[in-house]
Amino acid sequence: MAMSQVGVLTCATVKCKAGYRCVIKRGKPRCLPPKRACNLACVKGKACIVKDGKPTCVDDYNPCAATTCPVGTDCTYEKGKAVCVQEPGYNPCAATTCLVGTSCAYQEGDEQGTCVSNCATVLCKPGLKCVIDKKGNPVCKKQGS
Numbered sequence: 001m002a003m004s005q006v007g008v009l010t011c012a013t014v015k016c017k018a019g020y021r022c023v024i025k026r027g028k029p030r031c032l033p034p035k036r037a038c039n040l041a042c043v044k045g046k047a048c049i050v051k052d053g054k055p056t057c058v059d060d061y062n063p064c065a066a067t068t069c070p071v072g073t074d075c076t077y078e079k080g081k082a083v084c085v086q087e088p089g090y091n092p093c094a095a096t097t098c099l100v101g102t103s104c105a106y107q108e109g110d111e112q113g114t115c116v117s118n119c120a121t122v123l124c125k126p127g128l129k130c131v132i133d134k135k136g137n138p139v140c141k142k143q144g145s
Helices: none
Strands: 021-026 028-032 048-049 055-061 073-078 079-086 102-105 114-117 128-132 138-142
Touching: 021 073
Parallel strands: none
Antiparallel strands: 021 028, 048 055, 073 079, 102 114, 128 138
16 A cells, blocks of 8 residues: 555555555555456556456546545445445534534434534423523523523
8 A cells, every 4th residue: 555645544545556446444445455366467557357257457447536525434435436434433523613502412424513402411300491501501490580
């Protein structure tokens, strides 16, 4: 694997040797050998693939090079197509700014976080309601006060 000048390791910035394909595993690009090894030395700009059970040199094309994935996802080459896959451990709230009295929440697979009231998870006793104090904290107060 060779790193590009940019320094960001994705399948778009990693050049796998001829016949190998790039996939993202555990958030990092990996060059995997083909199911059947190619034993041809192809000229520059060509890649060795197994076609109809035989190694063949074809134009080297990485669809991830022309794909821009959303923040928190990496491009991987699957079944001839570029696919954006969420990075393991990505936190959509890291790029979300919420107002005082709200917090960021997200579900697995969300591309961005959603701001919700800090009272959303507070259950007050009967006769009390949740309100946000000046510091943005949830507080249970008598209704009507």
